Amino acid sequence: MGYKNICLECRTSYSKGNDYENQTESNCPQCGKKMILVNHKFKPPKKSESKSWEMVKLLVENGFKFQAVYEQIEKGVYLRVNYPRNLSEAKGFVKKYKP
Template sequence: MGYKNICLECRTSYSKGNDYQNQVESNCPQCGKKMILVNHKFKPPKKSDTKNWEMVKLLVENGFKFQAVYEQIEKGLFLKVNSPKNLNDAKEFIKKIQSLKSLNISHTSVSILFVNAKDCNN
């Protein structure tokens, strides 16, 4: 468990611990390419699961690093947006995330969600 560095080339991930402030991206020990730091919620597919790694690559290349994303339903009420399960869902997910980002509605943690929801009620 913990934040992970992933290599999209080798389809591998390495746990980096839970303290985000001390996380850095590093090079892959297998191929030497730059790895990508993703959220601790990321569950890597099996190395042989090329379809799911293709989906991971698409998501990461479009700025999604497996953080929690919430959509504001109404003032003070947020609903978690489910992560995609396949490549077609990922394409739709990216469109939705981009529209939420343009409205500045996406959040990266539950604590931010509750702080913002509390602030909306005051």
């Protein structure tokens, strides 16, 4: 398990290893478009799950590359937020947590 490059066009992902400092985005071997480097915790949906890929696209295009997101509960206390599970939740997530 390592960082992944994903192609939103082809709905594919490729593992890139664990060393983030030496990772680069590359072009998709299938369509040639630029792939997006995301966190190693990203679990790609099946190619056939178009709604899930729409959600991934919405999140990535708004700067969420499946890195940890925290919400401040009170001064000095933060709670890790779970990523959304569907497109509807993703829209609210982006609205609430986009920097």
